[in-house]
Amino acid sequence: MTIDSTFHHGDPVTGAPIVEMKGIEKHFGNVIALAGVSFDIRPGECHCLLGDNGAGKSTFIKTMSGVHKPTKGEILFEGRPMSFSSPRDAMEAGIATVFQDLAMIPLMSVTRNFFMGREPKKGEGLFRRMDLGAANEICVEEMRKMGINLRGPDQAVGTLSGGERQTVAIARAVYFGAKVLILDEPTSALGVRQTSNVLATIDRVRKQGVGVVFISHNVRHALAVGDRFTVLNRGKTLGTATRGDITPEALQDLMAGGQEMAQLEGSLGGTI
Numbered sequence: 001m002t003i004d005s006t007f008h009h010g011d012p013v014t015g016a017p018i019v020e021m022k023g024i025e026k027h028f029g030n031v032i033a034l035a036g037v038s039f040d041i042r043p044g045e046c047h048c049l050l051g052d053n054g055a056g057k058s059t060f061i062k063t064m065s066g067v068h069k070p071t072k073g074e075i076l077f078e079g080r081p082m083s084f085s086s087p088r089d090a091m092e093a094g095i096a097t098v099f100q101d102l103a104m105i106p107l108m109s110v111t112r113n114f115f116m117g118r119e120p121k122k123g124e125g126l127f128r129r130m131d132l133g134a135a136n137e138i139c140v141e142e143m144r145k146m147g148i149n150l151r152g153p154d155q156a157v158g159t160l161s162g163g164e165r166q167t168v169a170i171a172r173a174v175y176f177g178a179k180v181l182i183l184d185e186p187t188s189a190l191g192v193r194q195t196s197n198v199l200a201t202i203d204r205v206r207k208q209g210v211g212v213v214f215i216s217h218n219v220r221h222a223l224a225v226g227d228r229f230t231v232l233n234r235g236k237t238l239g240t241a242t243r244g245d246i247t248p249e250a251l252q253d254l255m256a257g258g259q260e261m262a263q264l265e266g267s268l269g270g271t272i
């Protein structure tokens with residue numbers, strides 16, 4: 001099984017950016033993690049942020065999601081200058097991040113993990129309580145839309161595969177109104193089949209109009225779903241390429257050590 005352009009719709013994505021990052025710098029003491037990076041994300045697109053380990057990918061998206069304040073540079077949200085003082089601020093504006101180590105409790109049900117205390121309520125005053133029936137129904141339906149048929153809403157999250165857990169986290173963010181969904185290396189710990197499932201999830205989410213920032217160090221995974229590609233190299237970017245304007249080889253070469261990696265992959269018979 002290979003991963004190619006299976007999930008790609010082929011239409012160029014236009015429209016005003018939801019988030020625009022201009023000339024972002026981030027210094028940690030003497031370490032310059034980001035040295036002037038510009039990037040934007042439009043509704044309904046998957047914009048891939050590629051780069052080798054240590055390139056600055058996580059630092060960049062942490063700046064976008066309110067974890068870090070940029071040392072220099074400007075962030076526009078829906079055209080207005082924005083300074084998020086916490087991840088909560090960014091989340092309320094509609095920027096959701098799914099980290100690799102998902103915030104989930106394995107022994108708890110998929111429904112409880114899906115809502116995490118934000119379950120719909122019923123009743124009034126003293127009698128106001130969680131409407132677990134409604135929560136279960138919503139969760140099963142939202143997961144079904146993402147291609148996962150739960151055995152039941154009580155199924156423990158720990159019994160799902162890694163790819164399915166990613167999908168729960170993605171479905172949860174979208175259900176709670178994410179306009180921009182940031183995925184930090186969602187496929188790096190997964191096998192080929194699980195990776196395909198997560199890429200299919202990204203495609204579904206994008207088609208609902210959400211802007212997806214997909215971070216990866218795997219060019220193939222990025223090419224399977226990406227509309228645009230930005231490569232980070234030691235905190236710098238050479239710009240952004242649009243799908244169709246760049247070959248997989250060129251993209252690979254833009255990444256640090258791309259040449260050697262391509263040779264290594266060749267000698268391994270082109271496996272991922």
Ligand SMILES: Nc1ncnc2c1ncn2[C@@H]1O[C@H](COP(=O)(O)OP(=O)(O)O)[C@@H](O)[C@H]1O
Pocket residue numbers: 028031032033051052053054055056057058059060
């Ligand atoms: N909190 C921090 N304090 C000091 N240095 C950091 C911090 N976070 C990241 N860095 C440094 O910034 C650089 C980029 O790291 P990171 O953004 O995690 O890269 P990537 O996600 O692309 O692997 C690395 O040199 C890393 O050591």
Ligand SMILES: [Mg+2]
Pocket residue numbers: 057058059
């Ligand atoms: Mg990282």
